[in-house]
Amino acid sequence: MIKKWTLLTSMMALVFVLAGCEPLLVLDPKGPQAERQANDIILSIGIMSIIVVVVMAILVFILFKYRASNLPDDYEPPHIHGNKWVEIVCVGVPILIVAYLSFVSVKSNYIVESTPEGYENQEPLVIYASSSDWKWHFSYPEEGIETVNYLYIPTDRPIEFKLYSYGPITSFWIPQLGGQKYAMSDMVTTLHLAADEAGEYMGRNANFSGKGFAENTFNVTAMPQADFNDWIEEVYQTAEPITESQFEELLEPGHLGQMTFTGTHLEFSPAPEHAHNEVSDEDNNESHEHSNHENHTEDETDHSGH
Amino acid sequence: MEFFERFAIPHPSPAIYASMVAIVLVSIGIVAGLTYFKKWGYLWREWLTTVDHKKIGIMYLVSALLMLFRGGADAIMMRAQLSAPDMKLLDAQHYNEIFTTHGVVMIIFMAMPFIFAFMNLIVPLQIGARDVAFPRLNALSFWLFFAGAMLFNISFVIGGSPDAGWTSYFPLAGNDFSESVGTNYYMLAIQISGIGSLMTGINMCTTILKMRAPGMTLMKMPMFTWSAFIANVIIVFAFPVLTVALIMGTTDRLFATNFFTTSNGGMDMLWANFFWIWGHPEVYILILPAFGLYSEIISTFSRRNLYGYSSMVWSMVLISLLSFLVWTHHFFTMGQGALTNSIFSITTMAIAVPTGVKIFNWLFTMWKGKIRFTVPMLYSIGFIPLFTIGGVTGVMLAMSAADYQYHNTMFLVAHFHNTIIPGVVFAMLAGLTFYWPKFFGFMLNEKIGKVTFWLLTVGFVLAFFPMYITGLDGQARRMYTYSEATGFGALNMLSFVGAALMAIGFVTIVYNVYYSFKNSSRDIGSDPWDARSLEWATHTPVPEYNFARTPQISSSETFWDSKKNGHVLFKGEIEEIHMPNNSGVPFVMGIIFFIAGFSFIFALWVPAVIGLIGIFICMAMRSFEKDHGRHISVKEIKETEEKLGGAK
Numbered sequence: 001m002i003k004k005w006t007l008l009t010s011m012m013a014l015v016f017v018l019a020g021c022e023p024l025l026v027l028d029p030k031g032p033q034a035e036r037q038a039n040d041i042i043l044s045i046g047i048m049s050i051i052v053v054v055v056m057a058i059l060v061f062i063l064f065k066y067r068a069s070n071l072p073d074d075y076e077p078p079h080i081h082g083n084k085w086v087e088i089v090c091v092g093v094p095i096l097i098v099a100y101l102s103f104v105s106v107k108s109n110y111i112v113e114s115t116p117e118g119y120e121n122q123e124p125l126v127i128y129a130s131s132s133d134w135k136w137h138f139s140y141p142e143e144g145i146e147t148v149n150y151l152y153i154p155t156d157r158p159i160e161f162k163l164y165s166y167g168p169i170t171s172f173w174i175p176q177l178g179g180q181k182y183a184m185s186d187m188v189t190t191l192h193l194a195a196d197e198a199g200e201y202m203g204r205n206a207n208f209s210g211k212g213f214a215e216n217t218f219n220v221t222a223m224p225q226a227d228f229n230d231w232i233e234e235v236y237q238t239a240e241p242i243t244e245s246q247f248e249e250l251l252e253p254g255h256l257g258q259m260t261f262t263g264t265h266l267e268f269s270p271a272p273e274h275a276h277n278e279v280s281d282e283d284n285n286e287s288h289e290h291s292n293h294e295n296h297t298e299d300e301t302d303h304s305g306h
Numbered sequence: 307m308e309f310f311e312r313f314a315i316p317h318p319s320p321a322i323y324a325s326m327v328a329i330v331l332v333s334i335g336i337v338a339g340l341t342y343f344k345k346w347g348y349l350w351r352e353w354l355t356t357v358d359h360k361k362i363g364i365m366y367l368v369s370a371l372l373m374l375f376r377g378g379a380d381a382i383m384m385r386a387q388l389s390a391p392d393m394k395l396l397d398a399q400h401y402n403e404i405f406t407t408h409g410v411v412m413i414i415f416m417a418m419p420f421i422f423a424f425m426n427l428i429v430p431l432q433i434g435a436r437d438v439a440f441p442r443l444n445a446l447s448f449w450l451f452f453a454g455a456m457l458f459n460i461s462f463v464i465g466g467s468p469d470a471g472w473t474s475y476f477p478l479a480g481n482d483f484s485e486s487v488g489t490n491y492y493m494l495a496i497q498i499s500g501i502g503s504l505m506t507g508i509n510m511c512t513t514i515l516k517m518r519a520p521g522m523t524l525m526k527m528p529m530f531t532w533s534a535f536i537a538n539v540i541i542v543f544a545f546p547v548l549t550v551a552l553i554m555g556t557t558d559r560l561f562a563t564n565f566f567t568t569s570n571g572g573m574d575m576l577w578a579n580f581f582w583i584w585g586h587p588e589v590y591i592l593i594l595p596a597f598g599l600y601s602e603i604i605s606t607f608s609r610r611n612l613y614g615y616s617s618m619v620w621s622m623v624l625i626s627l628l629s630f631l632v633w634t635h636h637f638f639t640m641g642q643g644a645l646t647n648s649i650f651s652i653t654t655m656a657i658a659v660p661t662g663v664k665i666f667n668w669l670f671t672m673w674k675g676k677i678r679f680t681v682p683m684l685y686s687i688g689f690i691p692l693f694t695i696g697g698v699t700g701v702m703l704a705m706s707a708a709d710y711q712y713h714n715t716m717f718l719v720a721h722f723h724n725t726i727i728p729g730v731v732f733a734m735l736a737g738l739t740f741y742w743p744k745f746f747g748f749m750l751n752e753k754i755g756k757v758t759f760w761l762l763t764v765g766f767v768l769a770f771f772p773m774y775i776t777g778l779d780g781q782a783r784r785m786y787t788y789s790e791a792t793g794f795g796a797l798n799m800l801s802f803v804g805a806a807l808m809a810i811g812f813v814t815i816v817y818n819v820y821y822s823f824k825n826s827s828r829d830i831g832s833d834p835w836d837a838r839s840l841e842w843a844t845h846t847p848v849p850e851y852n853f854a855r856t857p858q859i860s861s862s863e864t865f866w867d868s869k870k871n872g873h874v875l876f877k878g879e880i881e882e883i884h885m886p887n888n889s890g891v892p893f894v895m896g897i898i899f900f901i902a903g904f905s906f907i908f909a910l911w912v913p914a915v916i917g918l919i920g921i922f923i924c925m926a927m928r929s930f931e932k933d934h935g936r937h938i939s940v941k942e943i944k945e946t947e948e949k950l951g952g953a954k
Contacts, residue, residue: 022793025780026711040708041778048698055665055694062672063687066608067679077610077675087617090666091659098655101705105651108707109644133483163641168478169574171639171714175780179710181639184575185477185568189641206714208471208784210483211398 025175030197030222032116033178040108047097112179116194119158124192127151127159128264128271131183131205132166133253134212139264145235146242148250148259151220154228155198161191164271166251171207174220180206188273195222215255235260244268312908316466316486317399326463355888357441360848362448363426364745367738369452370420374812376459377416380408382809385769389802391790401786402469403462403488409472413588414496415455417726418503420734421595422451425510425534427741431841431848432528434519434857439512441886442928447502447509449896454499457903461491465908468492471784473585474555476566476577481559490907493556498899500548507541510534519840521859525619528839528862529605529612533598536622537591540629544587551580560909575640582633590629593725594622596733597664600686603736604668606837607683608675611863614667621660628657638706639713647706654704661697665690680835681755685736688763689728696724699774714784717777720770727766735762735815743834747847748826754818761811768804772797832951838866843875845950851883851938854947880947883938895924 027042029035064070111117115124128139129151138147153159163172163183172191173180181191195201205216223231242261247269250256315322340346353361383404387396396404430438438444461467468488470479479489514535518527527535555577557563564570566577605612612618634642634650668690677683699721703712712718735758743749773781776794788794833842843865844853855876860867867873902917904910 024775024778026778034711037708037711040705041702041711044702044705044708048702051698052691052694055669056691058669059687059690062669063677066672066675066677068676071676075676077608079611080613080670080674081611082614082617086666086670087614087663090663094659094662098658098701101701102652102655105655105705105707106644106648108705109647109651112707112710113644113647168483169475173714173782175711179639179707180713181641181710182637184640186572186574187641202780204780204782206782208402208475208478208714210469210478211402214398214785214787 025202029176030199030201031177031193031195032118033112033193034176036108036111036117037179040104043104044101047101051097113192115158115160115192119156119194122158124158124160125154126162127153128162128164128266129172129183130164130166130265130271131170131172131209131216132251133168133210134205134216135250135256136172136203136205136216136218137250137265138218139266140232141264141266143232144263145232145239146261146264148256148261149218150258151203151218152228152231153195153220153222154225155195155222157225158192158194161193162271163189163191167253168209169207170205170209170216172203173206174201174203176201177220177222182207186272188271198223210253212253212255219258236262312487313464315463317397317403319397319400322462329463350890351888354893355445355890357437357445357886357888357892358850359426359430359438359441359444360745362444363423363428365448366419366423366426366451369455370416370423370734371815373411373416373419373455377408377411378809378812380404380411382805384408385798385802385805387786388788388798390799391788391792391795393787396786398786399469402471402784403467405784406468406471406474406488406492407458407462410458410468410492410496413472413592414499415451415458417592417730417734418499419451419455420730421537421592422447422503422506424530424595424599424734424737424741425506425538427745428841429510429513429531429534430517431844431852432531432839433514433517433522434840434853434859435513435517436852436883437886438509439517440509442889442892443505443509445889445892446895447506449892450502450505450899451499453896453900453903454495454497454502457498457900457907458491458495461488461495465491473578473581475581476555476558476572476574477568479555479559479577480567481562482567487907490556490559493552493559494903494907497549497552497556498903500545500552503541504545504549507538507545510538511542514538519857519859521864525616526859526862526864529601529615529618530595530598530839532619533594533596533601533622536626537594540587540591540594540626543630544584544591547580548584551577551584554580556906560906575637578637578640579633582636583630586633586636587626587629589722589726590625592730594625596730597622599733599737599740600668600689601671602837602839603682603686603740604671605863606740606835607678607680607686608672609678609836610671610675611838611866612667613670613673614663615862617663618667621663624660625657628653628660632657635704635706635709638709651704651706655701658697658701658704665694665697680739681750681752681759682736682740684756684759685732685739688759689732689736692728692732692763692766693725696721696728699724712777714782715777716773716781716783719783720773720777723766723770723773727770732762740835741841743830744832744841744846744848747830748822748828749830749834750818750822751826754814754821758811758814758818761807761814765804765807765809765811769801769808770804772800772804838863840865843868845947847950849946849950851885851943854880854883854943880940880943882940883943884935885938886935887933889933891924891928895921898924 027038029038126141128141130137136149138151140146161172163181164187165183165185167185170183171180172183174193177195178193181189183189199222201220201222203218203220205213209216239260239262241263242265247265340349353365356362383396384401387393387401466486466488468474468491470484470489474489474492477483514531554565558565558567564572566572566574568574601612601618631653632650634646635654638647703709703718703721739750739755776797779794781788781792781794830846832844832846840857843857855878857864857875858877860873864873864875868875898917898920902914902921905914905917
């Protein structure tokens with residue numbers, strides 16, 4: 001165990017040194033989901049380095065020992081077909097490693113797809129994050145406000161992002177809070193995140209979406225719940241309500257700075273939660289729940305119809 | 307006027323105008339040269355109409371090398387643009403076109419013809435056949451590949467290149483978001499060369515199953531032939547998916563069918579599924595023949611038989627099956643939920659097991675051997691640790707929860723280049739150096755070859771290893787620029803230096819060919835490497851009919867056994883040999899496909915329909931043609947054999 005951790009720490013140290021001593025975003029998690037992913041990454045880097053080192057050691061040994069210049073002129077290599085024990089080791093050890101990593105991977109899948117660990121008892125804050133060429137629109141249906149290209153979130157509270165797109169497929173990614181997920185124009189995907197620490201984080205679209213892709217970023221500010229509530233209050237006092245015609249203008253391709261509105265575009269331009277079949281609302285909600293394998297079971301029309 | 311506007315490039319730049327001038331000048335130069343040296347007849351008789359697998363292989367080889375430089379030029383422009391923050395070398399549109407064409411050219415028009423070159427050059431010789439099963443179809447395959455490649459390559463000077471990424475995800479690749487004809491080029495050019503690949507797949511499977519020399523059971527086939535066989539089986543199953551997906555994409559763009567649009571019932575992720583059901587097996591189509599080449603080279607230069615022959619075969623069979631069960635790992639982040647991701651996470655990681663078996667088998671082939679550090683062997687030795695790193699990062703990516711952090715980042719870019727460059731490109735260069743004397747009659751210079759190897763290896767490590775780090779630091783792939791504040795600058799500069807070293811490395815290959823052509827000895831015999839398999843048992847240069855007498859096979863290393871253990875390869879008298887006739891039809895069909903494809907791209911319906919009719923006329927003509935080939939007389943064979951150094 002001690003050996004393993006020494007190796008992992010030295011691996012991390014190496015990575016940091018190479019990166020100029022600043023911790024890499026993905027390996028500097030500020031939330032439980034990103035932490036789980038960072039742990040998986042470090043664990044796999046550790047195991048994988050052992051494999052690489054073993055292969056290299058065997059290779060160097062063989063090259064050194066059996067190089068032609070090191071052997072007598074009359075040496076004729078033997079004819080060897082195979083060896084049962086060698087093959088058992090060469091198949092068995094990889095199977096064990098892959099089985100162990102599969103076990104870790106499957107467990108992590110269920111963890112990152114559900115409410116973050118330690119936050120199960122709290123009501124999640126639902127935020128609709130939609131992309132258009134080349135902007136991000138964030139709707140807070142419960143609070144009744146909307147922002148463009150920046151995101152304020154409370155710390156120590158689970159956040160449930162509902163992702164979709166008004167154009168090409170994009171991918172919503174805040175590396176320090178958790179991994180990315182696609183936003184598509186014909187369905188809504190759900191991403192569960194939470195922030196343990198207050199701070200400023202980088203967020204971006206990670207999936208290529210055309211000309212303005214490189215600048216398709218947004219700022220994330222995590223703050224205590226009280227500050228978050230103050231911010232909501234402030235928005236109500238200072239921001240204008242969003243109108244349908246104004247929103248249509250925002251959807252035009254191009255870059256915008258940060259903007260704030262009261263009300264959300266979900267009222268006149270709802271998320272494509274019911275796009276694929278035109279049956280009754282209840283049926284749709286059910287099929288949507290199943291297709292996303294979500295763990296929570298609240299009624300989504302509550303938010304979108306707010 | 308509108309008619310001509312369609313052909314104009316939407317985003318011209320001085321570099322593109324310069325390329326236009328260069329293309330025109332080179333074309334004029336080629337035509338003038340051919341006329342001046344009176345080589346038109348020679349070109350037509352010996353190359354354009356040939357059905358000889360060796361000549362077709364050489365044409366594939368030359369095309370692949372040319373495309374390597376085209377794709378490499380794209381690569382160096384990309385790395386230059388990213389070498390420093392806020393670089394202004396290329397604009398977003400130009401950069402998007404360049405990484406799209408880099409991907410397509412390298413996979414479809416460089417790696418594919420490269421492996422087809424080796425399949426054509428070596429497989430018939432390794433199994434003791436006179437040609438492939440359908441020689442004329444083989445020529446057609448080549449000309450379709452060539453037509454597709456040329457069509458794709460004119461895109462940047464006529465109408466604009468595709469700019470939606472080599473994966474061309476819809477709806478970005480649809481008419482709403484990609485307005486220029488670029489994506490039409492993508493759809494039609496890949497379609498035409500893809501049909502050629504599918505036909506090669508059928509042709510090679512038939513050849514390997516039906517035309518092996520007497521005594522060569524399946525488990526006595528040389529390893530390269532095995533790898534070619536399995537790759538071609540994958541081609542036969544995977545390419546039809548691509549064909550259908552491209553047809554659907556084409557009709558979406560040309561006839562507004564809405565398969566992949568997001569309105570009127572289209573599903574954007576359907577394209578992604580189709581693309582990767584072809585695309586993931588495709589990477590094994592490329593890597594398995596490379597594994598085959600490494601097996602031949604490592605056992606030759608270790609002077610030992612291949613360790614674990616049957617486990618090598620079974621691991622390839624297993625890889626081919628698993629390759630069809632992993633496509634969803636390309637979009638773990640699509641939101642299909644934990645269960646689906648878990649299944650595909652496990653199937654993906656499972657591929658590591660048979661691949662690991664192969665790595666260990668190569669190591670144990672060198673064990674107790676007598677290792678010579680020739681250029682092909684250096685590539686094979688460099689491949690083992692580099693590919694292992696690429697492989698284990700693949701396992702890391704296969705952990706789907708962690709993949710949420712790697713997806714679409716430079717980490718992924720580093721991973722797949724880490725498998726494809728030491729895996730495929732190194733193998734092709736190793737094979738090129740290894741088989742060069744067999745097909746051109748002289749050796750490539752070893753010293754220059756070693757310089758090339760080191761430039762490429764050091765360049766590769768510098769170019770791609772920093773990407774693992776920038777990926778984990780949040781650099782997404784396909785970003786044409788980044789700000790100073792991100793801190794990606796230094797590592798990207800390192801990548802650029804590496805890419806520049808690789809570029810120099812590739813130029814030394816050209817110099818090596820030129821230098822060796824002038825200086826190398828032509829007196830090298832037919833077996834300069836002291837090799838082990840059947841392709842080295844015939845003369846150099848290889849006569850048209852490959853073997854004067856059909857070889858008798860006793861083991862997977864039958865030529866080695868004939869040299870060391872007294873096995874008699876060639877028995878009996880020389881008999882008349884039946885060979886196919888040359889034909890100009892495949893070449894003509896290539897031209898017609900090119901014209902029809904171009905017309906479809908620009909929605910010029912009259913020439914498009916005429917072209918389609920022309921294709922059917924060529925096919926109909928073939929079905930009514932009575933061509934039974936010709937016979938080479940015993941006298942003629944004996945004369946050739948004597949000229950090449952005595953009958954064997």
